[in-house]
Amino acid sequence: MLVLTRKMGEVVTIGDSIRIKVVEMKGNQVRLGIEAPGDMRIYREEIYLKVQRENQLAADWALGDLENAVNFMGGVTKE
Amino acid sequence: MKIATTRFGEIEVDDNKIIAMPDGMLGFADKRFVMLNPEKHAPFCWLQSVETPALSFVVIDARRAFSDYQVALTAEESERLALDRQGEIIVLLVVTLSQDPTKITANLQGPVVLNPARLIAKQVVLEGGKFSARQPLFASQQEPAPAANGG
Numbered sequence: 491m492l493v494l495t496r497k498m499g500e501v502v503t504i505g506d507s508i509r510i511k512v513v514e515m516k517g518n519q520v521r522l523g524i525e526a527p528g529d530m531r532i533y534r535e536e537i538y539l540k541v542q543r544e545n546q547l548a549a550d551w552a553l554g555d556l557e558n559a560v561n562f563m564g565g566v567t568k569e
Numbered sequence: 570m571k572i573a574t575t576r577f578g579e580i581e582v583d584d585n586k587i588i589a590m591p592d593g594m595l596g597f598a599d600k601r602f603v604m605l606n607p608e609k610h611a612p613f614c615w616l617q618s619v620e621t622p623a624l625s626f627v628v629i630d631a632r633r634a635f636s637d638y639q640v641a642l643t644a645e646e647s648e649r650l651a652l653d654r655q656g657e658i659i660v661l662l663v664v665t666l667s668q669d670p671t672k673i674t675a676n677l678q679g680p681v682v683l684n685p686a687r688l689i690a691k692q693v694v695l696e697g698g699k700f701s702a703r704q705p706l707f708a709s710q711q712e713p714a715p716a717a718n719g720g
Contacts, residue, residue, distance in 0.1 A: 529643040533696035541679030541694050542596035544702040548626055548665040548676065549597070553576050555666040556627060560610055562670035562707070 572603065575623040577615075580605070587619060588688045591649065594663075595679065595692055599624055602690070604683075613664065616681070629675060631660040634706060638662075640680055640693060649691055650684040659683040661690075664706065674703040 494502060501511045507527045514521035524532055572580050588602045599618040606614040612633045618624035631638045640660050642652070652658065660682055662675040677700040683690040 529641075530645065531643055531694065531696060533694060537678065537696060538595065538694050540702050541676065541692070544665060544676050544679065545594050545596045545626070545663065545692075548663045549624060551627060551666040555668055556610055556613060558668070559664075559666060559670050559673055560613065563612070 570619075572617065572619055573622040574617055574625065576625060577605075577617075580617075582619075586688070588616075588683065588690050590690050590692070592691055594626065594681070595694070597624060604628075614661070616661070627664040627666055628661040628681060629664055629706070631662050631680060634662055634675055635677070635704075638677060640682060640695070642682065642693070646682070646691060646693055650682060650689050651687045652684050653686075656684060656686060659685050663692075665703065671705070671707060673706045674701075675706050676702045677704045678702040 496502060496512050498512055498515055501509050503509050508530075509525040511523040511525075512520060513523045526532060570582060570584050572582050574580055582603045586603055588604060590600055590602055593600055594616075597618075599620045601619040602616045603619060604614055604616055612629055614628050614630075616626040616628050631640075638660070640658075642650070642658070647656075650656075650658070660680050662677065662680055665674045665676065667673050677695075679692055679694050679702060681690055681692045
């Protein structure tokens with residue numbers, strides 16, 4: 491991992507089009523301003539990990555639970 | 570081709586029905602899946618790994634579960650899905666089952682987007698607090714989910 495030291499207001503650039511600026515430092519929190527091309531997705535790592543964890547939970551299922559769900563749904567919706 | 574599955578035994582699937590997921594499902598290495606939608610389990614479908622018999626996900630078409638829910642793809646994601654400008658997509662929500670049906674949830678934060686014309690799919694992660702990874706599926710009958718506008 492590349493480790494850089496930056497002061498308040500300083501910027502790190504990644505390639506030609508991504509800039510990350512230290513906007514605010516308060517206690518153990520750092521606020522970052524990120525400039526990236528158009529619609530590129532930028533997210534906190536926790537969200538990515540949350541989806542990954544949810545996948546793991548979702549992959550562990552039993553056929554009986556699915557049958558229960560279908561029966562339950564049959565009672566709730568009328569399609 | 571014949572596919573071994575833990576839950577459904579051996580199944581026969583057309584070679585041209587295999588869905589490529591070049592980026593896999595997050596946390597899993599498998600890259601090829603088939604979608605199975607047996608009538609008796611409607612509206613649920615399964616996304617079954619071709620490579621790992623035990624790996625399968627229960628999914629539901631987002632339009633059926635949360636009619637307001639929409640995913641806006643980034644240019645990068647559209648490209649990854651080999652999507653044409655007017656190309657149609659199918660958004661699938663991964664369902665986390667539970668023994669108690671009222672505890673069944675759908676993952677609105679990490680939908681699986683399928684390009685049905687090319688059979689390429691990708692799990693997309695949406696930023697923002699308005700999408701829950703554990704949205705109760707049946708509560709949606711009363712309370713529509715917020716519309717998703719992507720990143």
